[in-house]
Amino acid sequence: MEDRLLLWRFKQGSAEALKRIYIKYSRDMFTLATAMVRQSSTAEDIVHDVIVKFAQSGRTIKINGNLKSFLMTSVANRARDIMRRHARNDAMLCTKANEFKELAQVTFKDERLDQLTQSLGQLPYEQQEVILLHVRGGLRFKDIALCQGVTNDTVRSRYRYGLQKLRSLMENEVSK
Numbered sequence: 001m002e003d004r005l006l007l008w009r010f011k012q013g014s015a016e017a018l019k020r021i022y023i024k025y026s027r028d029m030f031t032l033a034t035a036m037v038r039q040s041s042t043a044e045d046i047v048h049d050v051i052v053k054f055a056q057s058g059r060t061i062k063i064n065g066n067l068k069s070f071l072m073t074s075v076a077n078r079a080r081d082i083m084r085r086h087a088r089n090d091a092m093l094c095t096k097a098n099e100f101k102e103l104a105q106v107t108f109k110d111e112r113l114d115q116l117t118q119s120l121g122q123l124p125y126e127q128q129e130v131i132l133l134h135v136r137g138g139l140r141f142k143d144i145a146l147c148q149g150v151t152n153d154t155v156r157s158r159y160r161y162g163l164q165k166l167r168s169l170m171e172n173e174v175s176k
Contacts, residue, residue, distance in 0.1 A: 127162030
């Protein structure tokens with residue numbers, strides 16, 4: 001209910017409502033962006049791009065679902081755009097492993113979380129994305145399905161197979 005009121009106020013031109021939306025969701029947006037692009041400076045840029053675009057939409061914005069889903073989907077879409085652009089750059093592919101390792105060292109001090117992060121990086125990208133959007137982004141499967149343009153069953157399968165593979169990878173790490 002608070003989100004509907006905030007959105008209504010924002011559409012009426014309230015800068016305070018925009019500020020409250022940013023305060024309420026920026027941490028979740030940053031967490032999701034960081035998990036997807038694995039680089040905090042890029043994640044910050046993504047969050048700011050999404051907020052600026054949201055702010056510029058003003059009275060014309062139409063949100064069919066809830067506000068958090070809309071913002072998290074916007075972050076995921078922006079992150080995917082950046083990842084596609086970077087995938088075209090061969091130099092990015094060479095440094096990706098090093099960037100991931102540096103981010104994991106900074107972000108995850110606990111060894112078990114570091115193993116989890118490395119194992120997550122071994123999953124196919126579609127499975128990583130579903131797990132991150134659901135676990136870190138807090139999105140429901142149906143929202144992820146809309147975001148990815150696939151069926152709800154596909155999202156559930158990616159999530160299930162991703163978790164199974166993640167468990168298997170983690171068990172292999174523990175037994176070493």
